[in-house]
Amino acid sequence: MSFDSYDDYEQGERIQQWLRQNGVSIIVGIVLGLLLIFGYQKWKSHRADHDAEAATLYEQVQVALATNKAADADAGIDRLQTQFTDTTYAVFASADRARVAAEANQLDKAQVALDWAQAHATDDAVKGLVQLRAAQVRLAAGHADQALSTLDTMPKGAYISLAQELRGDALVKLGRIDEARKAYQAAIASMDDSAPQRGVVKLKIDDLAVAGKQGA
Known part of the structure; x- marks a missing residue:
């Protein structure tokens, strides 16, 4: 037997020995890998069906x-909150419930719905919008300080112009006029030149100047 043949034979024996020692673990690893792949595909399919139903x-x-x-809407929202808690559709539905309640001047009910939506929102954009609505409701309920606290928890850079305008409104309610002016100016600075709301915020700044002169 040549050295080359011997080397091939030896290598073959070593491979056979290694397979005998590790073959079971290799097979188990392959099976587990296949199960993980299958399980992940199954989970993806289930998740897609779950989201589609929501x-x-x-x-x-x-x-x-x-x-x-209203009864059908409430029943649907309740089901979304209990069976589809992990979906953004449940958050949207809760925000809708808050909107309807706020329009009916049921601000406490609106706040409860928004608190639920805020607790379950996972996307920063959605969470920021919910927090903005929650601040609006708190301000409408006469809790300007709570509105400011809610605005402070919003994701950085979320809805800047709307948040700053609302911050200005809350600060006006608290009599903090200079801070309110700065908030309104920040709102305008973050808007496009063609934004319709620019005119509204400018009027608010003008009103602060008039109020300042009257109070002087």
């Missing part, structure tokens, strides 16, 4: 709200 239910809630079927 989307359909949320659409039904929208139709119920649009046709003034």
